[in-house]
Amino acid sequence: MSGQVYSITQLCQEFDVTPRTIRHYESCGLVQPAREGQRRLFSERDRVRLRLVLRGRSLGFNLAEIAEMIDLYDLDPTQVAQLERTLAYGRDKIRSLERKRSEITEAIEELRAWERRLEAQLRLRKRQQTEGKR
Amino acid sequence: MSGQVYSITQLCQEFDVTPRTIRHYESCGLVQPAREGQRRLFSERDRVRLRLVLRGRSLGFNLAEIAEMIDLYDLDPTQVAQLERTLAYGRDKIRSLERKRSEITEAIEELRAWERRLEAQLRLRKRQQTEGKR
DNA sequence: ATTGACCTTTACGTTAACGTAAGGTACGTT
């Protein structure tokens, strides 16, 4: 058994992207579909990678950065020569993600404060409306 | 007193961007410096806005989206006509930010698991090295 | 009065990440 395979349109539908996008990712080495004649056959691994790419993209990383990070994921630790260096690099990525997360958290909290202000203003208006009817 | 003002290079140094970038943001309406002759004078408000823009950019929003979100911040609730609509829009932004945050959290946790695997492998190698010396 | 620092405008150039059009293949169906 060679595992589940997916056509390009299947993945396009699942992740809501165009074929062009996926082909572009292939040309960047982000996915590596097999071929049956001309047609691309995407493996489960390609599907996982695609999901990672799209997540990274939505977080504002460019494709080159995403490629680097993904390559960390499926690397065989027993085969890595510069283990300390690689580990340091990965820890750096973690820190940069944590920084982004705290930025997001700040933004969320500011928007929530803003939300409360508007809600208060809204309640005030409704009260004034009902008072006007008396 | 008209408050603290900043030159373009001051802000460039503080936020590590080029003058071109700030001028570009002005042309998009993201900052609105006053003028003294030709020169731009940035207010504290511009500085805050600039910080928000850069934060948004690092989170993968484009300048148009950032403009919309920033405009929410400094809007006067007592003057807003479509209060419910605006509120709904803001809540939507909050939800999209929360989604991004959970994506980041996922990514962080996956990278941490990866880190632990590499650390284990590293310990294993060191042990084998010392054994080899016996 | 000229140099240097700081700032300006105008306008063409660049890069990433695809969009899109044109034309072709391969295969099952009508």
Place this chain on the structure above:
DNA sequence: AACGTACCTTACGTTAACGTAAAGGTCAAT
């Protein structure tokens, strides 16, 4: 045999977000 569907390659086009070069204004210091 013609058609539809799904896929392919090649290659030019587009958009956002600036980069960069050219030419010039203003003011203080030498």
